[in-house]
Amino acid sequence: MASDMNDYFNKKKNESQRGGGFQAPKSPKIDFNMNSQKAGMLWLIGGFVLLLVLAKPFVIINEGERGILSTNGKYEAQALLPGLHFIIPLIQQVYVVDTKVRIINYADKIDRASTTGDGILVKPAITVLDKRGLPVSIELTVQYRLNAQLAAQTVSNWGFSWEDKIIDPVARDIVRNVVGQYEAENLPIMRNTIAQKIESGIRSNVGRQKNGPAELESVQLREIVLPQKVKEQIERVQVAKQEVERAQQEVERAKQEAFKKETEAQGVANALTIEAQAQAKANQLIANSITPGLLKLEQIKVQGKFNDALKENKDAKIFLTPGGSTPNIWVDMKSDHTQKVSSK
Structure with a gap:
């Protein structure tokens, strides 16, 4: 049977070579002969x-x-x-x-999809009761890292969720203790002090943990969310303070204006006083400079003027004031014209 099949294929092969027809592809030769050691x-x-x-x-x-x-x-x-x-x-x-820096954001309104990622966690804002029992929300950001040198001991003691056992409860406890000391309306005023106390408390508490499992980088107080009634009360107080400050400014402005006018009036009075004193001093100097000889000389000068007048008008009459003081009065009898001559 096998020989018949071979003869059949050989016959077909010869026919195809003679006629130039279809040639069947040759099958590749694979050598499966391999010794057992190499295999x-x-x-x-x-x-x-x-x-x-x-x-x-x-x-x-x-x-x-x-x-x-x-x-x-x-x-x-x-x-x-x-x-x-x-x-x-x-x-x-x-x-x-x-062991890189990791972050926990305590907030209610942060988009978790855009803020969560490599080493960033988002947790709800910390709810705190103030000194009077009013609820206040604190938004906080805590940056920290795992102590690289003691990483194996930390994982052995605290497990792989070590930050939820060390950082998170410490942050919440410190925030409640600090904020609970103040009344809600005073929190915005004491913001810087509160932020310093929170960071100092968290840093101290984390640092006291056995074997120092974590290193605190920073703590930022981002927002203090107050109740609506407290916000309205603070706004009313702010408006009242602004009105008081405005009134105080008006009073201060009026005081300055009055002081300015008083200063100007005092300046005018001082000027008049100085002028009067100067005039009095001048009069005193003039009075001290008038001597009997000077008066006699002035009388001689005036008498000379009258003598000159009598030369031109012999009918004139001269009236001398008592004591020989000047001025003298002379009357022209012809023209009935009265003149007054004053010494200069």
Whole structure:
């Protein structure tokens, strides 16, 4: 049967060569002859590669991270530094923890989708009762990081949710203790003091934790959300204060204007006083300068003027004032014209 089939295909092959018709493709020749030792090596290498892919006996720690090595469920005391580390599959396992700065935002109105991400957590705002029992919401941002040198001990003591056991409860407790000391309407006024007390309290409390599991970077007090009635009361107080300040400014302006006028009046009075004193001093000097000889000389000068007048008008009559003082009066009898001559 086999020979008949071969003869059939050979016949078809000869016919196709003679007629230039269709030629069937030749099947490739594969040599399956391989010794057992070489085949075993290939299977061994393939199995080892497959084991590496599945077991992954190494781990790469990136910068800003630490590796917590667990051997049969027990954590090693020293964390793995950034780099390549080989482990024993199925016996050892590495848990990677973040040692970069992490953030917790305590807020109610923050968009969680846009603010959550690598190392950023969003939690509800901290609700606090003030000194009189009124509810107040505090929005806060806390920045912190895992202590890289003690990362393995921290995870061993607190677990991988260490920040929910250390940072979050401490922040809430400190905020309640600080804000509870004040009345709601005084919180905005004491904002800076409250922010300093909150940061100082959280930093001190976190620093007192055993083995220093976390390092606090900063605490920012973002918003103090007051009840609506308290807000309205604060607004009324602010308006009243503004009115009082405006009235005080008007009073101060009136005082300044009155003082200005008083100063100007005092200046005028002082000027008149100085002028009067100067005039009096001048009169005193003039009075002191008039001597009997000077008066006699002035009388002689006036008498000379009358003598000159008598030369031109011999009918004139001269009247001398008592005591010989000047001026003298002379009358022209011809023209009935009276003149008054004053000494200069």
